[in-house]
Each structure stands twice: as C-alpha cells, then as structure tokens.
Amino acid sequence: MEVSEHPVPASRPLPAPVVAHPSARRPGRRVEVPEELRGRVFRAAELLREARRREPEPPLPTGVEALDGLLGGGLPRGAVVELSGSRSSGRLATLISALAVVTGMGEPAGLVDLGDHLDPRPAEAAGVDLARLLWLRPRRLAEALECAELLLGAGLPLVALDLGLPPLRGRVGPGAWMRLARAVREHGNALLVGSPHPVTGHAARAVLRLGGGRGLWSGRREGVPLLEGLPLEATVLRRRGEAPGERRVRELAVAERPLPSPAGTPAAPGAAPGRRRVAGGGRP
Amino acid sequence: MSRVAALWVPLFPLAARLRSEPELAGAAVAVCEGNGPAARVVAASRPARKAGVRPGTSLAQARAVLPELIARGRDPAGEASAREALLEVAGGLSPVVEDAGEGLALADVEGMGALFPGPDGEDRLGHAAIRAAEGLGLPVRVGIAGNRLAATLAARRPASPTVVPPGGEREFLAPLPLAELEPAPELAATLERWGLATLGDLASLPPGEVRRRLGPEGEAAWRAARGEDPRPLVPHRPPPVLVEGMELEWPLASLEPLLLVLEELLERLAGRLLARGAACAALEAELTLEPEGHDRRELRLPAPTTEVPALLGLLRLELEGRPPAAPVAAVRCLARPDSPRRAQLTLFGAPELSPAALAAVLARAAALLGPDRVGSPRPADRHLPGAVETVPFEPPPPPRSRPEPRAGRGLLAVRALRPPVPLEAILEEPGPGGTGTPVLRSLRSPPGAALHVQGLVRVAAGPWRCEEGWWSEAPVERDYWDVELSDGRIYRVFRDGRDGSWWADGVYD
Numbered sequence: 001m002e003v004s005e006h007p008v009p010a011s012r013p014l015p016a017p018v019v020a021h022p023s024a025r026r027p028g029r030r031v032e033v034p035e036e037l038r039g040r041v042f043r044a045a046e047l048l049r050e051a052r053r054r055e056p057e058p059p060l061p062t063g064v065e066a067l068d069g070l071l072g073g074g075l076p077r078g079a080v081v082e083l084s085g086s087r088s089s090g091r092l093a094t095l096i097s098a099l100a101v102v103t104g105m106g107e108p109a110g111l112v113d114l115g116d117h118l119d120p121r122p123a124e125a126a127g128v129d130l131a132r133l134l135w136l137r138p139r140r141l142a143e144a145l146e147c148a149e150l151l152l153g154a155g156l157p158l159v160a161l162d163l164g165l166p167p168l169r170g171r172v173g174p175g176a177w178m179r180l181a182r183a184v185r186e187h188g189n190a191l192l193v194g195s196p197h198p199v200t201g202h203a204a205r206a207v208l209r210l211g212g213g214r215g216l217w218s219g220r221r222e223g224v225p226l227l228e229g230l231p232l233e234a235t236v237l238r239r240r241g242e243a244p245g246e247r248r249v250r251e252l253a254v255a256e257r258p259l260p261s262p263a264g265t266p267a268a269p270g271a272a273p274g275r276r277r278v279a280g281g282g283r284p
Numbered sequence: 285m286s287r288v289a290a291l292w293v294p295l296f297p298l299a300a301r302l303r304s305e306p307e308l309a310g311a312a313v314a315v316c317e318g319n320g321p322a323a324r325v326v327a328a329s330r331p332a333r334k335a336g337v338r339p340g341t342s343l344a345q346a347r348a349v350l351p352e353l354i355a356r357g358r359d360p361a362g363e364a365s366a367r368e369a370l371l372e373v374a375g376g377l378s379p380v381v382e383d384a385g386e387g388l389a390l391a392d393v394e395g396m397g398a399l400f401p402g403p404d405g406e407d408r409l410g411h412a413a414i415r416a417a418e419g420l421g422l423p424v425r426v427g428i429a430g431n432r433l434a435a436t437l438a439a440r441r442p443a444s445p446t447v448v449p450p451g452g453e454r455e456f457l458a459p460l461p462l463a464e465l466e467p468a469p470e471l472a473a474t475l476e477r478w479g480l481a482t483l484g485d486l487a488s489l490p491p492g493e494v495r496r497r498l499g500p501e502g503e504a505a506w507r508a509a510r511g512e513d514p515r516p517l518v519p520h521r522p523p524p525v526l527v528e529g530m531e532l533e534w535p536l537a538s539l540e541p542l543l544l545v546l547e548e549l550l551e552r553l554a555g556r557l558l559a560r561g562a563a564c565a566a567l568e569a570e571l572t573l574e575p576e577g578h579d580r581r582e583l584r585l586p587a588p589t590t591e592v593p594a595l596l597g598l599l600r601l602e603l604e605g606r607p608p609a610a611p612v613a614a615v616r617c618l619a620r621p622d623s624p625r626r627a628q629l630t631l632f633g634a635p636e637l638s639p640a641a642l643a644a645v646l647a648r649a650a651a652l653l654g655p656d657r658v659g660s661p662r663p664a665d666r667h668l669p670g671a672v673e674t675v676p677f678e679p680p681p682p683p684r685s686r687p688e689p690r691a692g693r694g695l696l697a698v699r700a701l702r703p704p705v706p707l708e709a710i711l712e713e714p715g716p717g718g719t720g721t722p723v724l725r726s727l728r729s730p731p732g733a734a735l736h737v738q739g740l741v742r743v744a745a746g747p748w749r750c751e752e753g754w755w756s757e758a759p760v761e762r763d764y765w766d767v768e769l770s771d772g773r774i775y776r777v778f779r780d781g782r783d784g785s786w787w788a789d790g791v792y793d
Contacts, residue, residue, distance in 0.1 A: 086773075087699075087773045087791045087793055088772060088773040088774045088791060088792055088793055089793065090793065091793055092697040092698075092699050092793040093696060093697040093793065095697075096697045104687070105686060105687055105688075106682040106683040106686065106687060107682060108637060108679045115699075116700075116702050117699040117700050117701070117702075118661055118672065118700065119669065119670045119672070119697075119698040119699070119700040119790060120661040120662060120663045120672050121663045121669070121670075122696065122697055122698045123661075123697065124663065126696075126697065130660060130661055130662060131660060131678075131679060131680055132660075132679045132680070133660055133661065134646075134658075134659075134660060134677045134679075135658075135659060135660060135661045135674065135677075136649055136653060136657065136658055137653065137657040137658075138652075138653055138657070139653070143652060143653065146652060147649055147652065147653070150645050150648055150649055150652075151645065151649075153641075153645065154637060154638075154641055154642050154645040155637050155638065155641065156637070165699070165735060165791075213772065214742070214768065214772055215743065215768045215772075215774045215792070217743050217745070217768070220743065224745075225743050225744070225745040226745055227696070227745055227766045227768075227774065227792065229696055230696060230774070230792060230793075
C-alpha cells in the first residue's frame with residue numbers, strides 16, 4: 001500500500017495532488033485525493049523523505065568505541081575521514097570493523113581494495129556480512145578513486161577505500177580528493193579512506209594517524225606464544241573546526257578477536273589450535 | 285469480431301539501411317542487389333525517385349539519371365534486425381503477432397478497447413504503434429481492419445493509420461484495383477478479359493458462377509474481395525536473444541571505428557530492450573573477419589543493464605585485451621534479455637539500493653576494472669589461508685526493521701599479500717633436547733621484492749601445517765607462523781614444505 005494515514009502535523013506544506021494507487025499512475029487515470037483528505041494522505045516516499053529530513057541520519061559507528069569517541073559518535077555522513085597508518089597499525093582492522101557494523105545493520109557497503117588485500121575469512125570472523133559487501137579491486141590509484149566515486153553515486157551508505165601498502169600505485173592531483181569529498185557531501189554517505197600516509201589533504205573532515213605498539217601475545221612464558229591482538233592508538237592529525245596543530249591521543253580498545261588458525265592442525269606439540277581460539281573477552 | 289493491425293514498412297530494404305546509417309536520411313539513396321553490371325535498384329529514397337530512379341532499373345542507368353546517387357548494397361544483418369524490431373513493435377500491441385514477410389507484421393488487437401477506449405481508440409492505437417516504431421528507427425504505416433488482408437491493404441494506403449470500421453471491409457476494398465490482391469497471372473488475365481477492374485467488381489459476381497468458372501483459386505479471390513479472410517494469425521515466437529547487426533562497407537582494421545559501429549548497434553539493442561521492459565543480462569559480439577573467419581566474444585555482466593556506455597566500455601576492454609586477428613567485415617551484437625531488478629521501498633528498515641542504479645554502477649565498474657575484479661568476496665572452498673573467490677553482488681533485501689548497531693567485537697584483520705613475498709630466513713636448529721622445530725631468528729626480503737621486510741624475530745608462533753591437493757599435480761604443503769619482527773610489524777609467513785623456501789602471505793593490520 002502506498003497510502004498511509006500516518007498522522008503528520010498539518011503545519012508542514014504538502015505537495016499536491018497525491019496519487020492514491022500505483023494503477024493511478026497511468027496517464028489519464030490519475031486519482032485526485034478528495035479535498036477533505038488532503039493533508040492526511042501521503043505517499044510512502046514522501047513520508048520517508050520527510051522523516052529523513054527531520055531526523056538527520058546519525059553518524060555511522062566504526063565499531064571501535066574509542067575511535068567513535070574521537071570522531072564525535074562515528075563516521076560523519078557526507079564527509080571523508082582518513083585513517084593513515086603503516087603495517088600492523090590496525091588500519092585495515094578498523095576499516096573491516098566499520099564494514100562489519102554497517103553490513104550487520106542490513107545495509108550494503110563497498111570496499112575499494114587497491115592492493116587486493118582482503119582476506120575474506122578473517123573479515124567474516126570480524127562480523128562482515130560478505131553478501132552485503134561489494135568488493136572492487138582497482139590496479140591504480142586513479143582507478144580506485146573513480147571506483148569510490150561510482151560506489152558513492154550508487155548510494156552505498158559506507159564506502160571504505162583502502163590504498164594498500166606503499167608505494168601507492170599511480171598519482172592523482174589534490175583536485176581528485178576534493179571531487180570525492182563533493183560526491184560524498186552530495187550523496188550523504190560516509191567515505192573512510194585507509195592510507196599508508198596522509199593523502200587526502202583538506203578534502204577530509206578528519207585525518208587520524210593510527211599506530212600501535214607491540215602485538216599482544218599470550219602464552220609466551222609457557223613457550224607457546226599465541227597472537228591475541230593488536231593495540232590501536234589514534235592521533236588526530238587534523239580535524240575541521242579545530243585549531244591547527246591540536247592533537248589528541250587516545251589509547252584505543254584492543255583489537256582482539258582471535259582468528260581461526262590459519263591451517264587447522266598444529267605441526268608442533270606446543271602450538272595447539274585450541275589455544276588460538278581463546279574466547280575474545282574485553283582486554284583492560 | 286477479430287481485429288487485426290498490420291504494420292508495414294514501405295521500401296523495407298531502404299528503411300533497414302537508413303536505420304543502420306541514419307546520416308543518409310534525406311539524401312538520394314538507392315539500395316541495389318547484384319554486382320557489377322547486373323546490379324539493380326531494389327528501393328530508392330524519395331529524392332532519388334523524384335529524379336527518376338525506379339526499382340528494377342540497373343545501377344548504371346540510375347547513375348546516368350542521377351550522378352550524385354548514393355548506392356548501397358542490401359544488408360542482410362541490418363534487415364534481419366529491422367525485421368525483429370518491427371515484430372517487437374507489434375509485440376508491444378498484442379501477444380499474438382505474425383511475421384508476415386519482409387517489412388510486414390500483423391498483430392491481433394482484438395479487445396484493446398480497455399487500453400485505448402473511445403470511438404477513436406484504434407486510431408490512437410495506430411499512432412502509438414507509429415511512435416514506437418519511430419523510436420526504433422522504422423518508418424511504419426499502420427492499417428487496422430477485421431482481417432489480415434483488409435488490414436494489410438489498409439496499411440498500404442498513404443494515410444496512416446487507416447482504420448477500417450468493423451464490418452466495413454467490403455466497402456473499403458471495393459474501390460481498390462484488382463492488382464492489390466496479387467492474383468496468379470492466369471487468373472489476372474481472365475479477370476481482365478472479363479472487364480473487371482476493381483475488387484468491388486469481383487465481389488459483385490455471383491458465387492456459384494465464380495466457383496464453376498474460376499475454380500477454388502478464383503473463389504478464394506472472390507471471398508477476399510468481399511472482405512472475407514478466415515486465415516488466423518500464425519503466432520511468432522520472439523527469439524530468446526536480441527540481435528543487431530551491420531555489414532560494413534569496407535573492412536575495419538582499427539579499434540576506434542569498430543567501437544563507433546558497436547555503439548550504434550548497442551544503442552539500437554538498448555532501445556529494443558527498453559521497449560520490451562527488459563535489460564541486457566549477457567552480451568555477445570560476433571565479428572566476421574576479412575577474408576575469412578569469425579571472432580566471437582562473450583561478456584559476463586555483473587547485473588542486467590541497458591546502459592550503453594557501460595556495455596561499450598566492457599566491449600572496449602575485451603577488444604583492447606584481445607584485438608581481432610584480421611580486419612572486421614561485419615558485426616553482430618546479441619543481447620540476452622532479462623528482467624531488470626526491482627526494489628521495494630520499506631518504511632522502517634534500511635533503504636534498499638536502486639537496482640537500476642546499482643546495475644549501472646556494476647557494469648561501469650566492470651568496464652573500468654574487468655568483470656573478474658568486481659563482485660562480492662567469498663572464502664574459497666580450500667584450506668589455504670587467504671583463498672578468495674568473487675560472486676556477483678546481489679545483496680539480500682534489507683531487514684524489515686533496522687537493527688541497532690552492534691558494539692565493536694574487536695578484531696584482528698589480515699592484509700593478504702597477493703602474490704606472497706619471498707623471504708630469506710635465518711633459523712636456529714633445535715638442540716638435542718629441543719622440541720624438534722627450528723627457531724626463527726630473523727627474516728628479510730631479497731632486494732627488489734614487492735614489499736620490504738627486514739628484522740629480527742621478536743615472537744614467532746607456530747607452526748601450523750596446511751596441506752591440500754596432495755592428489756593433484758600442484759600440491760600445497762606449508763608450515764605457517766605468526767611472526768612479530770623487531771620493527772613491531774606482524775606477518776603471517778610460511779615455509780614451503782616442498783623446497784624449504786620462506787614466504788610472507790599476509791600482514792596483521
């Protein structure tokens with residue numbers, strides 16, 4: 001049914017006439033809503049549009065609580081956020097976490113993967129609904145930006161753009177990032193860029209540098225070490241609306257969902273796969 | 285009472301040629317059959333006819349009359365696609381359509397009053413058919429009558445559409461000359477000897493005498509002249525694929541002009557798909573090579589689409605990757621139609637993506653990157669870490685209500701390195717009391733490797749044995765370690781059990 005009698009305050013200006021039934025869309029069959037019902041009958045699309053106008057969409061959580069705190073609740077809609085970090089900084093993990101949150105809410109998301117780095121099994125273990133994830137594998141940086149713009153245009157709520165490991169393949173001018181920022185603002189979705197070093201310049205609303213310390217291992221004393229997680233640490237390099245040079249450093253929650261063992265059967269007696277599956281609890 | 289609409293394209297070979305080369309419209313064009321001195325004009329455009337070029341004259345004579353005449357050969361591929369396009373226009377009017385020959389399609393339009401109500405409903409129906417045909421590049425004349433013969437003759441009137449009112453077939457046919465029935469020469473001679481000139485003259489003869497003197501053939505002509513034609517329509521089954529083709533005037537050796545031709549064909553295909561309310565699910569291009577040979581390209585589309593730039597981009601990618609081995613003399617494009625994806629709006633759940641926009645984006649991304657680099661990732665059915673395959677992206681519909689975002693679970697992601705990076709490892713063999721596993725001391729990548737890895741091993745966890753495909757020619761036998769180096773980076777490395785070489789195939793990131 002497209003007609004709803006959902007009560008809407010009469011003070012809001014209404015588009016009229018309102019079509020009452022899909023069949024009425026045929027030319028010559030348009031049904032005018034009677035005068036006395038105008039103001040009370042709406043098309044579903046109008047109700048939706050109005051509801052979204054009244055309540056702007058909340059920021060998209062990244063799934064990393066401390067990072068959400070730094071960003072003011074999550075990834076802002078209509079803006080670019082850049083995370084830069086080198087190997088083992090937790091950059092990909094944060095991207096995967098944000099994708100897991102969005103796909104977990106039943107919404108599709110896009111991952112533009114410049115270095116062809118996605119490993120689907122750990123991503124699935126982290127909660128990403130792979131059926132809702134569109135994965136594009138460009139070869140060059142310019143292609144990656146073009147792909148991101150395409151996905152933003154398709155209306156995906158979150159597009160994650162991972163630029164892989166240095167050196168970046170290809171170059172783009174600073175105008176390319178501004179163009180992406182305009183596309184994000186126009187479509188109201190969120191763009192999360194993961195890069196080995198800051199690249200977006202002034203196009204991003206916030207640029208954070210990720211850098212961890214040492215890996216978190218268990219069982220080292222017993223001689224059977226097991227990788228449990230990576231410590232994440234974020235530094236705000238730049239955020240629009242704040243004085244330049246202002247920095248905030250925050251220790252983030254530990255990424256610590258243990259992976260399924262890469263192979264399955266341990267070859268050495270000391271490394272039992274069961275130990276790798278230690279249940280991931282909160283680490284203080 | 286049955287009603288039949290006839291859609292007739294006058295000078296069909298010329299119309300098909302102009303559909304392929306619309307820039308010739310308005311010029312003096314003649315379509316010819318045969319080669320050299322035997323070439324005869326089959327159809328000529330109006331400026332050519334005004335100058336005196338008639339069907340049947342030889343090309344030499346036509347050129348003598350009109351030196352600037354543009355002559356084109358018949359284009360079987362173009363005519364076949366024009367014929368299909370005409371049938372699709374007729375199919376837009378009715379499910380029962382007959383292919384009644386070159387440039388003529390018949391449609392059973394009985395009961396169309398619901399869609400075109402009123403006394404002038406059939407007239408509007410005719411105009412709708414003319415507009416639809418114009419959209420596909422065909423000048424069509426429409427006749428609507430109670431049977432196929434009357435409808436066909438009505439379509440041949442200059443005024444279009446010509447609607448013969450129900451029961452008025454005999455009056456409509458009466459003033460038409462007998463030649464319209466195209467009787468056999470003997471019968472035509474007999475009727476002429478009798479002094480009959482029009483169909484009305486023939487219809488007024490007594491039936492018994494006609495049967496006795498002219499036999500069954502004469503009786504059939506007599507019935508036709510009275511507006512009686514009991515032959516039902518022979519339904520045409522639409523082909524499972526849509527075809528558009530063109531024979532080129534001269535073979536094309538380079539890619540750019542060929543892509544221009546392909547764009548033209550794709551635009552015609554997209555128009556026909558839209559007329560059917562369908563989208564292209566798979567695309568094939570057949571190239572006829574000069575002097576001999578064929579080249580056939582099949583394109584996998586991520587989602588049904590009618591976006592010509594995206595389809596052309598995919599074809600460009602395919603042809604640039606593997607150019608045709610010889611000049612191209614003819615092109616055919618085949619599109620398999622499928623229903624486009626539909627979306628249902630939800631009031632409370634997450635909004636669904638517009639399927640049409642998504643299909644267009646998928647096609648454009650596939651055109652940019654190649655179809656194998658666009659899709660939804662899945663873990664491949666293997667034991668090897670990092671094994672991945674892609675499937676077409678078809679997101680399930682969003683849940684009816686929007687779930688609250690979950691708290692972060694914390695995670696450990698692996699950045700897969702494809703292909704793996706070779707490593708040089710320094711090992712410490714275990715002593716007599718050791719566990720039997722070598723101890724990793726340091727790792728470094730050789731100079732020139734895709735990724736620079738170097739450092740002392742701070743922590744190493746493993747090994748985990750991975751074996752698969754031992755029955756195949758390329759078995760996998762690996763021992764995996766998680767290794768943290770002195771620079772703080774954590775790698776997933778393995779030792780190949782067959783040759784003892786070391787590799788990094790992932791970074792914990």
